[in-house]
Amino acid sequence: MNNLTFENLPAAVEKLQLDVSEILQRIEKLEPSKDRLMITTEAAQFLTLSRASIYRLVNGRSIPFHKVHGRLYFLEAEILAWVKAGKKSPL
Secondary structure, three states: OOOOOOOOHHHHHHHHHHHHHHHHHHHHHOOOOOOOEEOHHHHHHHHOOOHHHHHHHHHOOOOOOEEEOOEEEEEHHHHHHHHHHOOOOOO
């Protein structure tokens, strides 16, 4: 399909549509790794918070975390569950 012409344009568009459809189906099947271990910086990026905010949440025991040898770790599945648990129901 290197030489795109007016005559083969419909076939090229059809192939692109099929390719995009296949890519979207593959993306829908993907799930984030629930066992993904994050450090403070990654957790801050994941939650779009500052590192200081993460430390405040840890200090207040508001966010699930694990501390190993003085280092903080966060499991993605626990963070997602924590976020979902804080979800307010519509009135």
